[in-house]
Amino acid sequence: MSITGEALIGGVAVRGTGKHFKAFDPSKREELEPAFYAVDEAQIDQACQLAAAAFDTFRATSNEERARFLETVGEQIMAIGDELIVRAMAESGLPRVRLEGERGRTVNQLRLFAEMLREGSWADVRIDSPLPERTPPRPDLRLRMIGLGPVAVFAASNFPLAFSVAGGDTASAFAAGCPVVLKAHSAHPGTSELVARAVIKAVELCKLPAGVFALLTGTGRHIGQGLVAHPAIQAVGFTGSRGGGTALMAVAAARPQPIPVYAEMSSINPVFLLPGAMAARGEQIAQGFAQSLTMGVGQFCTNPGLVLGIAGPEFDAFAKTAAAALQNVPAAPMLTPGIAGSYQDGVQTLAAQDCVKTLALAEQEEGRGAPALFATTAESFLAEHALHGEVFGPASLLVACKDVAEMRAVTERLEGQLTATLQLEDSDIDAARELLPSLERKVGRILANGFPTGVEVSTAMVHGGPFPATADGRSTSVGTAAIGRFLRPVCYQNLPQALLPEALRDGNPQGIWRRTDGVLGKA
Structure with a gap:
C-alpha cells in the first residue's frame, strides 16, 4: 500500500491545495517522503457534506452490519502488514514492540465495540406501556439512543494507532452510526494515510456510503477550526494539548448551533x-x-x-x-x-x-x-x-x-x-x-497498588475526568461507554408498530436487553 500524501474524501484520494509539509523521523532527525498537502476550505466542506449525506443511511444499518464493518476495519488494518509498523516507527521514534502492541489494541478495540453492538444494550431501549385507564391516560412511550451525526475526530500525537485514525474516538463514533471526518496529526501523516486507506477499503467492502469516513491532511489550526465550525459536524473527539482543546471548545461554543467537544487535554495523575x-x-x-x-x-x-x-x-x-x-x-x-x-x-x-x-x-x-x-x-x-x-x-x-x-x-x-x-x-x-x-x-x-500508565480497553474503564483532564468529565474516551458521547435519546409516543424502529417493536425482534415498565430483560 503506497503513501501518496493525499487526503481521502468520498473514498477518493485528493491532493490538498495548501501548504505542503513532510513527516519527521525523531530518531534520525530527518524528513520523510512524500510531501503532504493541506486541504482547503472547499475540500473540508466536501468531506463534511458527504458525511452529512451518509448519516441517515449509516445510522439505519443494523447492529450486525455495523459490527461487521468495525471488524472489517480491523482486518484491513492487519492486512497492511509490516509496512504499517515500519512507517509508524519512523514517524514516532517508538519501538517495534510498542507499536505492534498498539496495533493489537486498536484492532481489539474495534472488536470490542462490535461485540457491544451485537449485545444491543448500548441503545438503552426503554418502553412504558400505555395506561388508558389512568387519569390522565399514559400514552405508549418508547425510547432509544441514536447517533448525533457526523463527528470530527482529531488524531493524537502520542498514540499513532490507538488514539489516531481508527482509534477509540473513531471506533465509538462508528458504533453509534456516526460518520467520521478525521484530521490527521502532522506528526504521523504516513501512518495515518495507511490506516485511512484501510478504513476506506472496509467502507467499500461493506457497501457503505463513501461519506462515512474522510481523512483531512495539513498543518495549522485553521483546518481544525474550520472543521469544527462546519454546520454538518455535530460532535468533536480530540486528544491533545490544553491550548488546542480549549481553542476547539471556543469554536464549537460560538457556532449558531453549539456542539459538544470531548477533549482529553491535561493531567498530572x-x-x-x-x-x-x-x-x-x-x-x-x-x-x-x-x-x-x-x-x-x-x-x-x-x-x-x-x-x-x-x-x-x-x-x-x-x-x-x-x-x-x-x-x-x-x-x-x-x-x-x-x-x-x-x-x-x-x-x-x-x-x-x-x-x-x-x-x-x-x-x-x-x-x-x-x-x-x-x-x-x-x-x-x-x-x-x-x-x-x-x-x-x-x-x-x-x-x-x-x-x-x-x-x-x-x-x-x-x-x-x-x-x-x-x-x-x-x-x-x-x-x-x-x-x-x-x-x-x-x-x-x-x-x-499499581501505576496509572496503561489503560485497559474494556466495558468498565473510564479514561476521562473533570476539566482540564477532559472537556466533559461525564464521559470516557476509552471503553465501550465511550459510545455515549455520540448518542442522544429519542422518544416515540403512540407511533404505529410499522413506524417504530425494530429495536422498539413488540416481541423484541432483535432479542436485545430492554427496560419495559421499569424491568430489565429480553421479553
Missing part, C-alpha cells in the same frame, strides 16, 4: 504514598514509579507527574531510590521537536523555582527527553500555582506533606485529573478512606 505501603515496600514502589514515569519517554496522558508522601526518613529514601533509578535512564527521542521543546521548557521552569529542589536532571539534548525529578513541600505547592501544571514527558514532582490531612488539602487544590493512585497496605485503609471523597470529585479513575 497524582500518586499517594501512604505510610504502611512506604514501610512495607518503599524501595519497590520507587523502582516501579521510575519505570512508569519513563515509559515511552513519559509521553502518556496518564504519566505520574505528581507524588505525595508523608515527610520523613521513608519518603526521603523513596526520593533517593527513585532519583538513582532515573539517573540510569538515558535521554530518548520524543515524538516531535515541538513536544521535546515544550518538555525542556517545563523542566527548566520547575528547576528555576526557589521552592523546588532538583533531585535528578540530566543534560537535555535537542529533540530528546531526559528524566527529571523534583521535590517541594505541601506548603510551597499550595502557595505556588505554577507547580500544578503538566510537564508532558518523564518529569515528576515529589510533595512532602505533614500528614494525611495535608495530603487531602493538596488534593482539594488540584485541577481535574484522569487518574489518582493509592499505594497502600491494610494499615492504610483509614487514611485512604479519608482521601477518597476528594479523589472521587477530582479524578476519573482511582487505582490501588
Whole structure:
C-alpha cells in the first residue's frame, strides 16, 4: 500500500491545495517522503457534506452490519502488514514492540465495540406501556439512543494507532452510526494515510456510503477550526494539548448551533504514598514509579507527574531510590521537536523555582527527553500555582506533606485529573478512606497498588475526568461507554408498530436487553 500524501474524501484520494509539509523521523532527525498537502476550505466542506449525506443511511444499518464493518476495519488494518509498523516507527521514534502492541489494541478495540453492538444494550431501549385507564391516560412511550451525526475526530500525537485514525474516538463514533471526518496529526501523516486507506477499503467492502469516513491532511489550526465550525459536524473527539482543546471548545461554543467537544487535554495523575505501603515496600514502589514515569519517554496522558508522601526518613529514601533509578535512564527521542521543546521548557521552569529542589536532571539534548525529578513541600505547592501544571514527558514532582490531612488539602487544590493512585497496605485503609471523597470529585479513575500508565480497553474503564483532564468529565474516551458521547435519546409516543424502529417493536425482534415498565430483560 503506497503513501501518496493525499487526503481521502468520498473514498477518493485528493491532493490538498495548501501548504505542503513532510513527516519527521525523531530518531534520525530527518524528513520523510512524500510531501503532504493541506486541504482547503472547499475540500473540508466536501468531506463534511458527504458525511452529512451518509448519516441517515449509516445510522439505519443494523447492529450486525455495523459490527461487521468495525471488524472489517480491523482486518484491513492487519492486512497492511509490516509496512504499517515500519512507517509508524519512523514517524514516532517508538519501538517495534510498542507499536505492534498498539496495533493489537486498536484492532481489539474495534472488536470490542462490535461485540457491544451485537449485545444491543448500548441503545438503552426503554418502553412504558400505555395506561388508558389512568387519569390522565399514559400514552405508549418508547425510547432509544441514536447517533448525533457526523463527528470530527482529531488524531493524537502520542498514540499513532490507538488514539489516531481508527482509534477509540473513531471506533465509538462508528458504533453509534456516526460518520467520521478525521484530521490527521502532522506528526504521523504516513501512518495515518495507511490506516485511512484501510478504513476506506472496509467502507467499500461493506457497501457503505463513501461519506462515512474522510481523512483531512495539513498543518495549522485553521483546518481544525474550520472543521469544527462546519454546520454538518455535530460532535468533536480530540486528544491533545490544553491550548488546542480549549481553542476547539471556543469554536464549537460560538457556532449558531453549539456542539459538544470531548477533549482529553491535561493531567498530572497524582500518586499517594501512604505510610504502611512506604514501610512495607518503599524501595519497590520507587523502582516501579521510575519505570512508569519513563515509559515511552513519559509521553502518556496518564504519566505520574505528581507524588505525595508523608515527610520523613521513608519518603526521603523513596526520593533517593527513585532519583538513582532515573539517573540510569538515558535521554530518548520524543515524538516531535515541538513536544521535546515544550518538555525542556517545563523542566527548566520547575528547576528555576526557589521552592523546588532538583533531585535528578540530566543534560537535555535537542529533540530528546531526559528524566527529571523534583521535590517541594505541601506548603510551597499550595502557595505556588505554577507547580500544578503538566510537564508532558518523564518529569515528576515529589510533595512532602505533614500528614494525611495535608495530603487531602493538596488534593482539594488540584485541577481535574484522569487518574489518582493509592499505594497502600491494610494499615492504610483509614487514611485512604479519608482521601477518597476528594479523589472521587477530582479524578476519573482511582487505582490501588499499581501505576496509572496503561489503560485497559474494556466495558468498565473510564479514561476521562473533570476539566482540564477532559472537556466533559461525564464521559470516557476509552471503553465501550465511550459510545455515549455520540448518542442522544429519542422518544416515540403512540407511533404505529410499522413506524417504530425494530429495536422498539413488540416481541423484541432483535432479542436485545430492554427496560419495559421499569424491568430489565429480553421479553
